[in-house]
Amino acid sequence: MIPGSSPDDKIERACISFVKEYQEINGSFVQVFEKPPTPLEFLRECVHPNRPALIKDAFSHWPAKRLWTNEYLREKIGADTPVTVATTPNGYADAVTFDPKTQKEYFAMPYEQSMPFGRFLDILEGKEEDPRIHYISLQNDSLNTEYNVLASDVDADIAWCSEALGKKPDATNFWFGSEESVTSLHKDPYENCYAVIRGQKTFVLFPPAEYFCLHETLYPSAAYEPNDRGELELKPLEGDQKVPWIPVDPLYPNMERYPRFQHARPIEVTVNEGDMLYLPAFWFHHVLQKGEQGVIAVNSWFDCEYRNILYPSMTLFRELANNEE
Amino acid sequence: MIPGSSPDDKIERACISFVKEYQEINGSFVQVFEKPPTPLEFLRECVHPNRPALIKDAFSHWPAKRLWTNEYLREKIGADTPVTVATTPNGYADAVTFDPKTQKEYFAMPYEQSMPFGRFLDILEGKEEDPRIHYISLQNDSLNTEYNVLASDVDADIAWCSEALGKKPDATNFWFGSEESVTSLHKDPYENCYAVIRGQKTFVLFPPAEYFCLHETLYPSAAYEPNDRGELELKPLEGDQKVPWIPVDPLYPNMERYPRFQHARPIEVTVNEGDMLYLPAFWFHHVLQKGEQGVIAVNSWFDCEYRNILYPSMTLFRELANNEE
Numbered sequence: 018m019i020p021g022s023s024p025d026d027k028i029e030r031a032c033i034s035f036v037k038e039y040q041e042i043n044g045s046f047v048q049v050f051e052k053p054p055t056p057l058e059f060l061r062e063c064v065h066p067n068r069p070a071l072i073k074d075a076f077s078h079w080p081a082k083r084l085w086t087n088e089y090l091r092e093k094i095g096a097d098t099p100v101t102v103a104t105t106p107n108g109y110a111d112a113v114t115f116d117p118k119t120q121k122e123y124f125a126m127p128y129e130q131s132m133p134f135g136r137f138l139d140i141l142e143g144k145e146e147d148p149r150i151h152y153i154s155l156q157n158d159s160l161n162t163e164y165n166v167l168a169s170d171v172d173a174d175i176a177w178c179s180e181a182l183g184k185k186p187d188a189t190n191f192w193f194g195s196e197e198s199v200t201s202l203h204k205d206p207y208e209n210c211y212a213v214i215r216g217q218k219t220f221v222l223f224p225p226a227e228y229f230c231l232h233e234t235l236y237p238s239a240a241y242e243p244n245d246r247g248e249l250e251l252k253p254l255e256g257d258q259k260v261p262w263i264p265v266d267p268l269y270p271n272m273e274r275y276p277r278f279q280h281a282r283p284i285e286v287t288v289n290e291g292d293m294l295y296l297p298a299f300w301f302h303h304v305l306q307k308g309e310q311g312v313i314a315v316n317s318w319f320d321c322e323y324r325n326i327l328y329p330s331m332t333l334f335r336e337l338a339n340n341e342e
Numbered sequence: 343m344i345p346g347s348s349p350d351d352k353i354e355r356a357c358i359s360f361v362k363e364y365q366e367i368n369g370s371f372v373q374v375f376e377k378p379p380t381p382l383e384f385l386r387e388c389v390h391p392n393r394p395a396l397i398k399d400a401f402s403h404w405p406a407k408r409l410w411t412n413e414y415l416r417e418k419i420g421a422d423t424p425v426t427v428a429t430t431p432n433g434y435a436d437a438v439t440f441d442p443k444t445q446k447e448y449f450a451m452p453y454e455q456s457m458p459f460g461r462f463l464d465i466l467e468g469k470e471e472d473p474r475i476h477y478i479s480l481q482n483d484s485l486n487t488e489y490n491v492l493a494s495d496v497d498a499d500i501a502w503c504s505e506a507l508g509k510k511p512d513a514t515n516f517w518f519g520s521e522e523s524v525t526s527l528h529k530d531p532y533e534n535c536y537a538v539i540r541g542q543k544t545f546v547l548f549p550p551a552e553y554f555c556l557h558e559t560l561y562p563s564a565a566y567e568p569n570d571r572g573e574l575e576l577k578p579l580e581g582d583q584k585v586p587w588i589p590v591d592p593l594y595p596n597m598e599r600y601p602r603f604q605h606a607r608p609i610e611v612t613v614n615e616g617d618m619l620y621l622p623a624f625w626f627h628h629v630l631q632k633g634e635q636g637v638i639a640v641n642s643w644f645d646c647e648y649r650n651i652l653y654p655s656m657t658l659f660r661e662l663a664n665n666e667e
Contacts, residue, residue, distance in 0.1 A: 066649035324391035
C-alpha cells in the first residue's frame with residue numbers, strides 16, 4: 018500500500034471533508050429570536066435543520082424569574098430537607114479525569130451526596146467552608162420529583178416546543194450550582210430547552226457532524242468517594258463496562274494529543290438570565306457558569322426524532338472514527 | 343493485513359450496519375394520510391423524519407382532475423403547438439444503458455424532440471404508429487412555461503406544504519406519457535409533492551440511508567439521436583464529464599454484479615389517480631406507470647433544507663462507497 022493512501026486515510030479524508038462541507042453550509046453561529054418562535058417556525062428553522070437558537074424573553078411570565086432568591090428557596094424547599102448533590106474535588110462531574118493514584122484516565126462520576134438543602138446553600142454562600150464543589154444536577158425529572166415544591170413556579174411545558182414536537186417534555190430538571198462547576202463535553206439524545214433563571218451560562222457547542230473531531234474514547238469508569246480523611250478519591254467501578262466520552266477540553270485543547278480537533282469550529286454562546294437556549298438533539302456541549310450567589314437553570318428534555326438519518330449516523334461516525342482496529 | 347479485516351471491509355461493515363440500524367428504526371412502509379395533513383403535522387411527521395407519505399384526497403378540488411381528457415388537452419394546448427418530447431427506443435430516458443455498438447455502458451439521455459402536440463397524442467392513442475417511446479417529462483417548471491395554458495387547472499401551490507416549508511415551489515412540472523416509459527432509479531435534491539391526475543404510478547423507493555446498497559457509479563454520457571434510417575442510436579457526448587447514476591434495476595436486480603443491493607429494502611407504493619405522494623428530498627425512486635390513454639401527473643419541487651446533516655451525508659456516503667481507490 019502506498020504511504021498516504023491507506024484506507025484509514027481514506028476514512029480520515031472522507032470524514033474531514035464531510036465536516037468541512039457541513040461547516041461551509043452552516044457557518045458557526047447561533048440564531049437569535051427576540052421572542053419565542055411559533056411552533057411551525059421553531060420546527061422549520063431550528064429542529065428540522067438541527068441548529069441551535071438563543072431565545073430572548075422566552076419565560077418572562079414564569080414566577081420563578083422573580084421568586085427564586087436563595088431566601089425563597091430555603092423557605093420553600095426547607096433548610097432541613099435532604100437533597101441529592103453531585104460532589105467533586107474539582108467541579109468536574111462526569112468527565113474524563115486523570116487519577117494520580119492509579120496513573121490512569123477514568124470516566125469520573127461525582128460522589129452523590131445527600132445533604133440538607135440549608136447546608137448546600139450555606140456552602141454556596143460561603144457561610145460554611147468546604148473545599149469540595151457541590152452541584153444540584155440530578156437529571157431525572159428533578160423539578161417534578163425532588164424539587165416538586167418549585168414546579169408551579171415555572172410553566173409545566175414550553176408551549177411552542179411541545180406543540181412543534183407534538184409531545185410533552187420527557188423530563189424537566191432543576192440545576193443549582195456555583196461558578197466552580199463545569200459540565201464537560203457530551204451530547205444527549207434529546208431536544209433540549211434550557212432556561213437560565215439566575216446567573217449566566219456559557220455553552221461551547223459542536224454539531225453532531227463534528228463528532229469525528231472530538232476523539233470520543235472508551236474509558237473505564239470510577240466514582241468519587243470520601244476516604245478516611247474525608248477527601249474525595251476516585252474509586253474504579255466493578256465490572257469492565259467502559260463508557261464512551263469526549264476527552265478534549267474545548268477551552269484548552271491538547272492539539273498534539275487530539276489533532277482532529279483542529280477541524281472543529283466551536284460555537285460559543287452566552288445564555289444570560291432570562292434567556293433560553295434551544296440545544297438540538299445530539300449537539301455536543303461544554304458548559305461554564307457565572308453568578309455569585311449561585312446559578313440556577315431549568316431545562317426540559319423532549320424525546321427526539323429517531324426516524325431521520327441523524328441518529329443512525331452517530332453510530333456510523335463512531336464506527337468510522339474508531340481507528341483501533 | 344489479516345484477511346477479512348482490511349479497512350475497506352471496515353467501511354463495508356460500518357455502512358451495512360448503519361443501513362440495518364436505519365431499517366430497524368423505520369421499517370419499510372409509507373405513511374398514509376386520508377386527507378391532507380396540517381402544515382405542522384406534515385413538517386413533523388414527514389419532512390423532518392424524511393419519510394414518504396401517501397396523501398389521499400389531496401387535490402379533489404383541482405379542475406384538472408375532471409377536465410384533463412385527451413380531447414380537452416388537444417383543444418387547450420392546440421394540436422399544432424410544438425412541444426418538447428423525450429424520445430427513446432426503449433422507454434428509458436436518463437438511465438444506465440448498454441450500447442451494443444461500442445459495447446460500453448453509458449448514462450443515456452433521450453432524444454429531445456419537438457413535435458406538434460397533436461402528433462404526440464396520436465401516437466399515444468395508437469392512431470399513428472411509431473416504435474419509439476415518447477414522454478412529456480421536461481423538468482424546468484414546465485407547467486408554468488410550455489404548458490402554461492393548463493396552469494390554472496391546478497392550484498399554483500400545495501398550501502399545507504408551502505406553509506410547512508415557508509416557501510413556494512421552485513418548479514411545477516407536467517408529465518404525460520404511456521405505460522412504456524420507465525424512470526430509472528435516481529434522487530433529486532427537492533421535497534417533492536407528486537400528484538397523479540390520470541392513471542397510476544408505482545414508485546419503488548429507497549431512503550438516502552440505503553445509498554450504499556445502490557452501487558452508484560460514474561458513467562460516460564451519451565444521448566439518443568436518429569441515424570440515417572431514422573432509428574435512435576446512442577451518441578457519446580463530447581468531453582469527459584462523467585455522470586453518477588444508479589445501475590441497479592430494483593425490479594430485476596443483478597445480485598452478482600450488485601451484491602450490496604441484497605441489503606436494501608425496496609418500498610413499493612402505488613399512487614392511484616387522485617393520490618399524492620410526498621417523496622422526501624434525496625429519496626431514490628424508480629417509477630412505472632399504467633393507464634391506457636396515457637398517464638398524467640403534476641409534481642411540485644420545493645427547495646430542501648441543506649442545513650441539517652442529510653445533505654453533506656450524501657457526499658460522505660459517496661466517498662465511502664467508492665472502492666476504486
